[in-house]
Amino acid sequence: MQNQADIVRFKLPTVLDLAAAERFLDTMCRQMPTEGQMHMDASEVETLTLPCIQILLAALQGGQVSIQNPSPAVVSAFEDLGLDCSIFDCSAQGQDAAAPERPPAGPQSIEDDFGQAPEQAEQQDMAKRILTIDDSKTIRDMLMLTLADAGFDVLQAVDGKDGLNVLDREQVDVVITDINMPIMDGYEVIRHMRSNSAHKTTPILVLTTESEVDKKNLARAAGATGWMVKPFDPDRLIATINKVAP
Numbered sequence: 544m545q546n547q548a549d550i551v552r553f554k555l556p557t558v559l560d561l562a563a564a565e566r567f568l569d570t571m572c573r574q575m576p577t578e579g580q581m582h583m584d585a586s587e588v589e590t591l592t593l594p595c596i597q598i599l600l601a602a603l604q605g606g607q608v609s610i611q612n613p614s615p616a617v618v619s620a621f622e623d624l625g626l627d628c629s630i631f632d633c634s635a636q637g638q639d640a641a642a643p644e645r646p647p648a649g650p651q652s653i654e655d656d657f658g659q660a661p662e663q664a665e666q667q668d669m670a671k672r673i674l675t676i677d678d679s680k681t682i683r684d685m686l687m688l689t690l691a692d693a694g695f696d697v698l699q700a701v702d703g704k705d706g707l708n709v710l711d712r713e714q715v716d717v718v719i720t721d722i723n724m725p726i727m728d729g730y731e732v733i734r735h736m737r738s739n740s741a742h743k744t745t746p747i748l749v750l751t752t753e754s755e756v757d758k759k760n761l762a763r764a765a766g767a768t769g770w771m772v773k774p775f776d777p778d779r780l781i782a783t784i785n786k787v788a789p
Contacts, residue, residue, distance in 0.1 A: 703727025
């Protein structure tokens with residue numbers, strides 16, 4: 544039987560907006576037990592934004608987190624994004640729940656982009672270096688949490704111009720970029736990279752909230768390798784990186 548000391552219980556706030564997402568991520572990182580379970584009570588959540596959904600998906604990846612008694616708002620938010628609600632424990636009622644299975648990939652994945660579905664991730668011989676470009680600190684933190692845990696070396700940039708500056712100094716195996724960013728957007732990042740002989744073949748994955756076909760086609764024409772829609776499924780992202788990384 545699991546020791547009660549190995550169980551951390553955490554009640555999610557009523558409003559999970561951007562500010563709450565950052566506090567939630569910090570709390571989760573500080574309180575997550577080395578071994579054991581974290582049970583999150585979602586019964587009082589009334590507002591759930593995309594960054595918090597992303598955090599919940601990343602938290603569920605390791606199998607240590609159980610999301611218990613989801614409110615109708617939580618269920619609706621996941622259903623609207625095509626995410627499987629069977630990951631929730633709706634029968635806990637204060638009792639200890641078994642570790643949840645990892646959530647399956649939603650319909651918004653690499654298959655939506657340029658026809659390259661990821662294969663099963665292969666064992667890495669050495670750490671790949673990934674550059675993430677996103678103006679959202681929450682998304683950057685979630686990518687760092689997901690990718691570093693998978694054994695990747697992660698560099699970060701806060702916008703397109705910053706990303707190109709990093710590429711001038713560092714060698715990377717894969718770039719993951721947002722589209723809508725200040726100073727320089729993701730399309731310009733892709734065009735600049737493809738005009739540079741050093742990055743003619745560097746895999747570039749677009750990670751964005753956008754899903755319009757014309758925007759996907761624009762990214763394809765600029766030279767993007769693939770397109771994924773937020774919130775990203777951690778396992779799917781890792782498998783995709785392992786597929787496209789040289």
